Amino acid sequence: MLRLLRIEWFKLRHSRYFWALFGLFVLVLLGLPLGVRGFLVYLTSQGESILRLDISAVEIPLYDFVDIWQNQAWIYTLFSLFLGFIPVISVGNEYSYGTIRQNVIDGLSPSDLFWSKVLFMLVLALVVTFITGLIGLVTGYLWSPVTEWSFVVQNMKFLPAYGLHLLAFQLLCLVVVLLIKRTGIVMALLTFYIYGVEFIAQGILRFKLEWELAAKFLPGRATHMLIPNPFPKYILQETITTIPLDGLLLAIGSVILYGGLAYMLLTRRDLN
Amino acid sequence: MLEINQLHKEYGRITAVNELSLRVPRGSVFGLLGPNGSGKTTTLGMVLGVIRPTRGSFRWFGELPTPQQRKRVGAILEKPNFYPGFSARKNLELVAMIKEKGRDRIDAVLRQVGLYERQHDPFRTYSLGMKQRLAIGSALLADPEVLILDEPTNGLDPAGIADIRELIRDIAAMGKTIILASHLLDEVQKVCTDFAVLQQGHLIHTGPVAGQEQEVVFELDAPDQEGLLEVLPLVPGYLSHQQEDAYVSLTVASGTLPEQINAFLAERSLFLSHLSVHHRTLEQQFMEILSQHA
Numbered sequence A: 001m002l003r004l005l006r007i008e009w010f011k012l013r014h015s016r017y018f019w020a021l022f023g024l025f026v027l028v029l030l031g032l033p034l035g036v037r038g039f040l041v042y043l044t045s046q047g048e049s050i051l052r053l054d055i056s057a058v059e060i061p062l063y064d065f066v067d068i069w070q071n072q073a074w075i076y077t078l079f080s081l082f083l084g085f086i087p088v089i090s091v092g093n094e095y096s097y098g099t100i101r102q103n104v105i106d107g108l109s110p111s112d113l114f115w116s117k118v119l120f121m122l123v124l125a126l127v128v129t130f131i132t133g134l135i136g137l138v139t140g141y142l143w144s145p146v147t148e149w150s151f152v153v154q155n156m157k158f159l160p161a162y163g164l165h166l167l168a169f170q171l172l173c174l175v176v177v178l179l180i181k182r183t184g185i186v187m188a189l190l191t192f193y194i195y196g197v198e199f200i201a202q203g204i205l206r207f208k209l210e211w212e213l214a215a216k217f218l219p220g221r222a223t224h225m226l227i228p229n230p231f232p233k234y235i236l237q238e239t240i241t242t243i244p245l246d247g248l249l250l251a252i253g254s255v256i257l258y259g260g261l262a263y264m265l266l267t268r269r270d271l272n
Numbered sequence B: 001m002l003e004i005n006q007l008h009k010e011y012g013r014i015t016a017v018n019e020l021s022l023r024v025p026r027g028s029v030f031g032l033l034g035p036n037g038s039g040k041t042t043t044l045g046m047v048l049g050v051i052r053p054t055r056g057s058f059r060w061f062g063e064l065p066t067p068q069q070r071k072r073v074g075a076i077l078e079k080p081n082f083y084p085g086f087s088a089r090k091n092l093e094l095v096a097m098i099k100e101k102g103r104d105r106i107d108a109v110l111r112q113v114g115l116y117e118r119q120h121d122p123f124r125t126y127s128l129g130m131k132q133r134l135a136i137g138s139a140l141l142a143d144p145e146v147l148i149l150d151e152p153t154n155g156l157d158p159a160g161i162a163d164i165r166e167l168i169r170d171i172a173a174m175g176k177t178i179i180l181a182s183h184l185l186d187e188v189q190k191v192c193t194d195f196a197v198l199q200q201g202h203l204i205h206t207g208p209v210a211g212q213e214q215e216v217v218f219e220l221d222a223p224d225q226e227g228l229l230e231v232l233p234l235v236p237g238y239l240s241h242q243q244e245d246a247y248v249s250l251t252v253a254s255g256t257l258p259e260q261i262n263a264f265l266a267e268r269s270l271f272l273s274h275l276s277v278h279h280r281t282l283e284q285q286f287m288e289i290l291s292q293h294a
Ligand SMILES: Nc1ncnc2c1ncn2[C@@H]1O[C@H](COP(=O)(O)OP(=O)(O)O)[C@@H](O)[C@H]1O
Pocket: A272, B011, B014, B015, B016, B034, B035, B036, B037, B038, B039, B040, B041, B042, B043
């Protein structure tokens, strides 16, 4: 196991694509809370008051402990494609270089290859979750009016939920690249699908056809349904602040389904 | 070393390899000969675990196949496959990690294939000849018992081809078993001890490469041709002779030297106007085989 992980780490740590994507993703993770905070401070300095409420912008409780974990996780799920591109590029390039085939010739089994890729995804998901936790703690302690430990940890469950989403989402990307095998095409297709097709399909299914059940099974959405959108509460709508069971099951189901599919695609086909 | 039993591969309606059975003896340099598309790469891909046979089986080292066995085999299939951004050394380090062996041999291998000076340059900056040499080096890295080379001289210029062939001969001299797939008769002839011929996925011949080991053909002529034909059957090592247009072709056991023939004939007052050696080429063998299967 550790050997497979070391092999994948060797491949990626000497790859410029990996560092570029991972760096970009971490920048997004850092930039979002800082940027939003900066914007709120700016609004306050302009003396704007927000909505009908008589509070200044910095007083919007975005970073408040308890709320921060869900806010952060939900926002970050919008950017998971950056992380998903890592397996896309690594696997797609291995197909075009022919190294995936050479690895097997040299003595890896196709299932070794599967595990080296998937274990690395798991590690990435854990690392990103850890970074997210750090960012949450730092920004929370800086800007949350409440810092009592019991409040700090109260909704931290959204951190592991986010980690699970990251794993499921990377596996989805892995399946697509195993099917199509072309790095550039897969990247374009995934971008188009996640930010275009699925967004529109979701809108149509939920609001036009009122077919909520089908919308849950959209492949991308199924991976992040376990983190409900917390922001409607800021316009005083009711929101879910727990991890919904159906969302949790869908995420776990996605891991199993996409993991299984990827395993079959790697082990049951010729490697060309 | 390698034993293939009725190995069969179909791609849709195309039969790439047809009920192929083959044995590669230990220590041989085995040529897999056949025109493009005859199923050489597909056969090797199956025994290397990257192509799933439609049916049939094979054994490495007398055992059923496992990924572990491939660590005892060094192989390149079709073209050199490396990470283009990594240097030669990085690529070899990765291969050593996969094979769990050979890290300590990286320097030696780089020297052997003449890439020591360029070891830190990215693979993508190499010429095709350098890439092929790195591929052979990588196949040798874990000191394998068997080396599989699929068209290792494809696309190279004459100097590159000569380099690779010399490398193959050196490796064969180290006593390794080599399986060499090629569509070039000349190549198989120059380096192989045994060979098999594939045609549209069928095995149409397998056996040793006949060469100097068994028989030698001389072309000779003398002003007194009748006298020559009379005494030829008495020549040491005589096997057969044949009257051609401009000369007589004489087949004798290998080891017979031209000077022996010359001296023998001179003793009988037959002086040659022409004497040249012709090994029975694989090309002739190949043509005979093909004509038997036409
Ligand atoms: N992935 C594939 N899909 C369909 N046909 C293939 C594939 N690979 C090889 N073939 C066909 O199988 C036959 C044998 O090919 P190959 O083993 O590459 O021959 P060789 O290596 O002797 O040139 C050819 O007719 C080729 O077109």
